[in-house]
Amino acid sequence: MTSLRFLVALLAVPVLGAGAAFHPSLRRYGALARAGAALALGTVALTLTALALTLAGIAWTLPALAAPPLAASLILGVAWSRVPAPAHRAFRPSTGVAAAAGTATGLSLLLLAWTFLAAEATSVDLLFFWGVKAARFAQARGIDTWLLGWPYFSHAVPEYPPAVPVVLAWAALAAGRMPWRLVPVTSLLWLAAALPLLVGLLRRRLTDDAAAAVGAFWVAALGASLAHSVSGGNAEAPLLFFESVAVAALLVEDDGEGRFLPALMLAAAALTKVEGSVAALLVVAGAAARDALAGRRRVLVRAAALLAPAVLAVAAWFFFQSRSGLEVGYRSHGGLLTLRTEFLPAILVSGLSALQAGTFGLSWAIPIVLLAAARPALGRLLPALALVLGLFAFLAFDYMHDTADPSERIGWTAPRVLQPALSACILAAGLASLGGAGRPGRLRDAEERPSPP
Amino acid sequence: MSRPTSGAPPRRLRLWLIGALVLCLFPLAPRLVRPLREQLQLPVTPVDRTDGRRAREWLFLDSCRPYVPPGARFTVIADEPHAEMSLFMMAIGLFPESRPLPHSHFLVPALVQAARAKYVLEYRRSTPADPGARLVARVADGAVYERSVPP
Numbered sequence: 001m002t003s004l005r006f007l008v009a010l011l012a013v014p015v016l017g018a019g020a021a022f023h024p025s026l027r028r029y030g031a032l033a034r035a036g037a038a039l040a041l042g043t044v045a046l047t048l049t050a051l052a053l054t055l056a057g058i059a060w061t062l063p064a065l066a067a068p069p070l071a072a073s074l075i076l077g078v079a080w081s082r083v084p085a086p087a088h089r090a091f092r093p094s095t096g097v098a099a100a101a102g103t104a105t106g107l108s109l110l111l112l113a114w115t116f117l118a119a120e121a122t123s124v125d126l127l128f129f130w131g132v133k134a135a136r137f138a139q140a141r142g143i144d145t146w147l148l149g150w151p152y153f154s155h156a157v158p159e160y161p162p163a164v165p166v167v168l169a170w171a172a173l174a175a176g177r178m179p180w181r182l183v184p185v186t187s188l189l190w191l192a193a194a195l196p197l198l199v200g201l202l203r204r205r206l207t208d209d210a211a212a213a214v215g216a217f218w219v220a221a222l223g224a225s226l227a228h229s230v231s232g233g234n235a236e237a238p239l240l241f242f243e244s245v246a247v248a249a250l251l252v253e254d255d256g257e258g259r260f261l262p263a264l265m266l267a268a269a270a271l272t273k274v275e276g277s278v279a280a281l282l283v284v285a286g287a288a289a290r291d292a293l294a295g296r297r298r299v300l301v302r303a304a305a306l307l308a309p310a311v312l313a314v315a316a317w318f319f320f321q322s323r324s325g326l327e328v329g330y331r332s333h334g335g336l337l338t339l340r341t342e343f344l345p346a347i348l349v350s351g352l353s354a355l356q357a358g359t360f361g362l363s364w365a366i367p368i369v370l371l372a373a374a375r376p377a378l379g380r381l382l383p384a385l386a387l388v389l390g391l392f393a394f395l396a397f398d399y400m401h402d403t404a405d406p407s408e409r410i411g412w413t414a415p416r417v418l419q420p421a422l423s424a425c426i427l428a429a430g431l432a433s434l435g436g437a438g439r440p441g442r443l444r445d446a447e448e449r450p451s452p453p
Numbered sequence: 454m455s456r457p458t459s460g461a462p463p464r465r466l467r468l469w470l471i472g473a474l475v476l477c478l479f480p481l482a483p484r485l486v487r488p489l490r491e492q493l494q495l496p497v498t499p500v501d502r503t504d505g506r507r508a509r510e511w512l513f514l515d516s517c518r519p520y521v522p523p524g525a526r527f528t529v530i531a532d533e534p535h536a537e538m539s540l541f542m543m544a545i546g547l548f549p550e551s552r553p554l555p556h557s558h559f560l561v562p563a564l565v566q567a568a569r570a571k572y573v574l575e576y577r578r579s580t581p582a583d584p585g586a587r588l589v590a591r592v593a594d595g596a597v598y599e600r601s602v603p604p
Contacts, residue, residue, distance in 0.1 A: 118492060127499060
């Protein structure tokens, strides 16, 4: 029963953010895709509520945590549902493609579920800090600021943003305790939640067949990677969800289109991991560069608006730290410019081996080859390429701050941290090679294409 | 409005689909060569198959839980310093209603902290750290002791 209650509480997070599903930009997508957006809004709203309740000295209860997100969702949902939106178009891939893509998708999810259930890919960080914080927060009925400030808790990276521990603590509150063996399995939910949204977004530039094929490849690649990088129960799967959807939304957007979905996703990413903030900066920079190259208007204003929710989310966490007497901000790995360039060869060698992704590198190689073969206009793919190249650069920069050979640390961190880069690479390659962002002039909304005779 | 596709998928589309199916083989292949019965065994700890040492330490802590009352201060002692550190880290989450105190932290002794602990969980040690402590229970890979400490 504990596990069941925990699972039901996690599945209820989209209910907390249900308002997002009624946003006019999302009503063109199917129910599962809209539930994915609701999951993101639910995560952000729950996290901010958790911070506010703790600051106000109000003990967490399920109703206290749920009420503000539900109220906000209700108000937003009612307001947004009155705004006209594009009609939903049924997803109808051809039979052969549906069979192949469905087989790959189903098999990937099944194998990943098995891997997590069998405790074959549980991140030890779940036991060292992600789950530890959640269990203690649930017990304390609030963010345990005493614990976060305790010098003997420094191993648990207390400055990390709180979304994952808060969401797990919410479910643990409902369950009565942490079902430790189940928590890794919940990583699967984030991967599964991303897929309908990604396919829905891809369909704006690709045929249903093409979107199904890229979606199947994406889930197969990232499923294998999550298992290989032993990411069960840590923050990698939610981060992957948020960043992937943000990148896909920006890749397929029209000129001047509202950016509710990518802005929400980047805010959620920034509340999930420090790397989420880095990704938000990279993706926004990529989108701004793409817009500037395309001669679009109000590039800086739109970039600032896209980044603003992520900045506000991090600011809320830093404000909480400040008001709680905690050290404000994120710890660095050393002096900003104290770089050990002698580690570069080791970083290159270890970094390359981190690209195996559980498939001997095929997950990377196939999209890269298909991307190159498509000879795309790279400028159009900058929201994704900025994340891919930027994450590699950021990691190399970070590893050069180590005081000893970073090979071992690269071995267990790079396969995880590079997963959003792999995701962005697949999405960019899919759009480029299957017709969405190829040579100039080929970027057209699939809905605007004439129907086949 | 749906846009039905006609005819065979183009070559690149087939490549994506074949790629997706090929990628599935990598997690599938190991399952086909290992005995099914072994794979269907439910894990006892969350890290049974990713970190055997942590799994054993987790089991030890879990078996100590019934003997540490809620709210009690306790410490974990192990001869092996890295084991002591990971035991301490895991104990904070596994005993959310109690108060773990480090015996060492990142291999640096924290004896002043540990001295405040009423319960001592000893992992794979042959002799108790405090000879005056009362044995509460012997558990897998260790024992739980209780000692007198100032409130």
